[in-house]
Amino acid sequence: MTSNFSPSNLKNLSLQRWPWLLLGTSALVLELCALYFQHVMKLEPCVMCVYERLATMAILTAGLIGASAPQNILVRLTAFSVWAVGAIWGILLAIEHTGYQINPSPFETCDFLPNFPEWLPLHELVPWLFNPTGDCAEIAWQFIGYSMPQWLIVSFAIYILIFFVVITTAVLPAKAISK
Numbered sequence: 001m002t003s004n005f006s007p008s009n010l011k012n013l014s015l016q017r018w019p020w021l022l023l024g025t026s027a028l029v030l031e032l033c034a035l036y037f038q039h040v041m042k043l044e045p046c047v048m049c050v051y052e053r054l055a056t057m058a059i060l061t062a063g064l065i066g067a068s069a070p071q072n073i074l075v076r077l078t079a080f081s082v083w084a085v086g087a088i089w090g091i092l093l094a095i096e097h098t099g100y101q102i103n104p105s106p107f108e109t110c111d112f113l114p115n116f117p118e119w120l121p122l123h124e125l126v127p128w129l130f131n132p133t134g135d136c137a138e139i140a141w142q143f144i145g146y147s148m149p150q151w152l153i154v155s156f157a158i159y160i161l162i163f164f165v166v167i168t169t170a171v172l173p174a175k176a177i178s179k
Helices: 007-011 017-039 047-068 073-102 148-171 174-178
Strands: none
Touching: 017 047, 017 148, 047 073, 047 148, 073 148
């Protein structure tokens, strides 16, 4: 009896639509949680929160790109690239954000306004999603002793781990995987 998650089965994971949809759905759930925290629990997002949302949206976008045509190598490579950028950028942002919370300093703070390009001021175009009104150093929410950016470190680390497992099994020859 073989496991559904054997290395040989993992090799073909990126060629199927459902794993990409699962990736996108997981990122969508994180985005919906962020909106719940902001609009229902009234927790004000900071600039780092807004950037972390964008990183999560990159992963959501990667899932949608990959699901659109998983058999097409160019589509898969684009999806993998967007996934990697989103996950790595996200973990770097979450680590920086955690630093602001663990070591608050009046001399090292995040910006008050996001640094979006002038031609795409997302905080003005979609303020309910991208307008920061909070303080990066404030810990307004915790779950089992960890703040929101600390949980985002965990989330992005999981995205990175899964990315490396999937990409490694996708590029290795089938014989190397089955050993």
